Amino acid sequence: MTLHATMPLLVFDNVAKSFTLHLRGGSVLPVIADATLAVHPGECVVLGGASGAGKSSLLKMAYGNYRCAAGAIRVRDRDRIVDLATAAPREILGLRRTTLSYVSQFLRVIPRVSARAVVEAAGREGGLGPEAARIRAGDLLARLNLPERLWALPPATFSGGEQQRVNIARGLIAERPILLMDEPTASLDAQNRAVVVDLIAEKRAAGTAILGIFHDADVREAVATRIVDVAAFRGATAA
Amino acid sequence: MEPLLTVEGLTKRYGRRLACDGIGFSLDPGEVLAVVGESGSGKSTLLSLIAGEVAADAGSVSYRMRDGETRDLDALSVVDRRALMRTDWGFVRQDATQGLRMAVSAGGNVGERLMGVGDRHYGRIRATALDWLARVEIAPDRVDDPPTRFSGGMRQRLQIARNLVTAPRLVLMDEPTSGLDVSVQARLLDMIRGLVAELGLAVIIVTHDLAVARLLSHRVLVMRAGRVIETGLTDQVLDDPQAAYTQLLVSSVLAA
Ligand SMILES: Nc1ncnc2c1ncn2[C@@H]1O[C@H](COP(=O)(O)OP(=O)(O)OP(=O)(O)O)[C@@H](O)[C@H]1O
Ligand SMILES: Nc1ncnc2c1ncn2[C@@H]1O[C@H](COP(=O)(O)OP(=O)(O)OP(=O)(O)O)[C@@H](O)[C@H]1O
Ligand SMILES: [Mg+2]
Ligand SMILES: [Mg+2]
Numbered sequence: 001m002t003l004h005a006t007m008p009l010l011v012f013d014n015v016a017k018s019f020t021l022h023l024r025g026g027s028v029l030p031v032i033a034d035a036t037l038a039v040h041p042g043e044c045v046v047l048g049g050a051s052g053a054g055k056s057s058l059l060k061m062a063y064g065n066y067r068c069a070a071g072a073i074r075v076r077d078r079d080r081i082v083d084l085a086t087a088a089p090r091e092i093l094g095l096r097r098t099t100l101s102y103v104s105q106f107l108r109v110i111p112r113v114s115a116r117a118v119v120e121a122a123g124r125e126g127g128l129g130p131e132a133a134r135i136r137a138g139d140l141l142a143r144l145n146l147p148e149r150l151w152a153l154p155p156a157t158f159s160g161g162e163q164q165r166v167n168i169a170r171g172l173i174a175e176r177p178i179l180l181m182d183e184p185t186a187s188l189d190a191q192n193r194a195v196v197v198d199l200i201a202e203k204r205a206a207g208t209a210i211l212g213i214f215h216d217a218d219v220r221e222a223v224a225t226r227i228v229d230v231a232a233f234r235g236a237t238a239a
Numbered sequence: 240m241e242p243l244l245t246v247e248g249l250t251k252r253y254g255r256r257l258a259c260d261g262i263g264f265s266l267d268p269g270e271v272l273a274v275v276g277e278s279g280s281g282k283s284t285l286l287s288l289i290a291g292e293v294a295a296d297a298g299s300v301s302y303r304m305r306d307g308e309t310r311d312l313d314a315l316s317v318v319d320r321r322a323l324m325r326t327d328w329g330f331v332r333q334d335a336t337q338g339l340r341m342a343v344s345a346g347g348n349v350g351e352r353l354m355g356v357g358d359r360h361y362g363r364i365r366a367t368a369l370d371w372l373a374r375v376e377i378a379p380d381r382v383d384d385p386p387t388r389f390s391g392g393m394r395q396r397l398q399i400a401r402n403l404v405t406a407p408r409l410v411l412m413d414e415p416t417s418g419l420d421v422s423v424q425a426r427l428l429d430m431i432r433g434l435v436a437e438l439g440l441a442v443i444i445v446t447h448d449l450a451v452a453r454l455l456s457h458r459v460l461v462m463r464a465g466r467v468i469e470t471g472l473t474d475q476v477l478d479d480p481q482a483a484y485t486q487l488l489v490s491s492v493l494a495a
Pocket of ligand 3: 055056057
């Protein structure tokens with residue numbers, strides 16, 4: 001039991017990432033090498049490093065959105081461990097329903113679907129009943145100060161900050177053990193940044209393992225339990 | 240879980256041209272697979288081969304029937320295969336005139352599939368047809384109109400109703416939204432997305448529109464010159480494409 005609680009939920013084990021740019025003569029862009037990192041329940045590990053260092057790429061690999069060039073990314077899914085680097089597409093989709101949540105920097109809008117429905121659908125997909133999803137979606141949108149007159153509208157015409165708050169609500173509505181956040185506060189004002197800081201603290205208290213990128217120094221200060229500089233993941237030959 | 244559909248080594252030659260060259264994949268119940276690739280890459284041929292409308296030169300298609308038994312479709316009699324297509328499978332075509340009976344009323348188009356599964360009760364057939372027309376947002380006062388009087392978007396919605404009324408488990412779609420206005424497309428896509436999720440349909444959808452693949456599919460299969468170039472989780476293939484051809488395809492569109 002105690003052993004279980006101290007086991008990491010997410011582990012990068014000697015992960016490498018490079019991009020082969022076929023449209024540019026097949027040149028290879030090395031981004032990450034030898035990335036080793038563990039995120040435990042209740043931790044909020046913040047990735048630091050210069051623009052282009054590979055922070056977002058690491059998060060995307062942890063969501064199965066980018067492939068791994070080498071190494072393993074082990075995710076604890078209840079009683080088993082799955083390596084995202086080798087998992088089949090169906091398995092990755094399964095993990096996204098039960099274990100992994102990802103808040104990207106921008107909302108990808110779905111035509112004709114209202115803000116509230118976007119958030120509710122994420123709740124139902126994450127295992128909430130329709131009524132619970134409805135209530136929690138409303139609670140989250142209210143906490144994030146999204147004006148109620150917008151809830152029934154598709155977010156396509158929303159401002160950047162309004163869309164981002166829908167995105168955050170969508171990413172946080174379901175209880176998933178691992179939360180990945182890529183600059184979720186970038187387009188928010190101070191008041192809403194503070195709301196996100198509170199929401200993250202609540203997730204941590206509930207035992208969620210968080211891996212995030214936060215450029216805003218105040219937010220990073222407030223949420224990070226540890227900062228990892230991605231520049232260290234350059235391998236022996238680079239840097 | 241045993242797959243619903245398994246395709247192995249499907250090959251079709253037209254003269255010296257290989258329209259499909261050893262295509263293989265499997266599909267689970269409820270899974271949506273998008274087939275993308277340039278014009279002439281063999282996407283429609285692949286659907287025709289799977290549907291048994293064109294005979295393959297090599298390869299096999301097997302399907303888990305409603306009784307739980309997996310059968311090689313080539314081993315089915317012509318009658319049984321046709322019955323399967325009319326009940327447990329659907330086929331939504333790009334050209335609605337090929338997927339609908341243009342001289343028959345909208346209600347008749349939907350009712351015909353029900354009669355194909357043995358329903359003979361006129362009142363019930365009409366009620367079910369009306370219900371399905373409502374689900375695809377076709378007004379009840381249009382039920383007696385033939386699809387020749389319908390707009391492109393309405394025809395596609397009618398095709399969807401006609402195909403889904405028998406509660407199929409697998410639906411093939413060939414460019415169901417192309418040639419429609421953007422707003423009409425969005426409405427149709429939203430409808431397809433909702434129905435697929437609600438009914439737990441397995442779908443193979445051919446599209447040249449990567450945004451459609453992103454919106455609807457779990458996995459994609461990228462085809463070129465009859466071959467599978469790359470396959471995988473939809474967002475992985477679109478965001479981190481590995482093959483040179485896929486990179487070209489993804490970079491050729493503004494944002495998908
Ligand atoms: N899909 C891709 N194809 C090709 N190159 C990519 C791709 N994604 C990222 N890169 C490249 O990988 C490098 C790392 O990008 P990444 O987005 O991970 O950086 P980052 O640390 O998040 O930067 P920022 O702080 O600016 O967001 C960059 O050089 C970027 O151009
Ligand atoms: N009945 C046929 N007779 C001869 N050649 C055919 C026939 N059907 C298809 N082909 C050829 O097979 C190749 C694949 O055609 P197919 O229709 O499958 O392409 P597609 O990927 O669906 O293209 P599009 O995106 O334009 O619909 C093409 O070169 C086509 O000309
Ligand atoms: Mg980034
Ligand atoms: Mg075609």
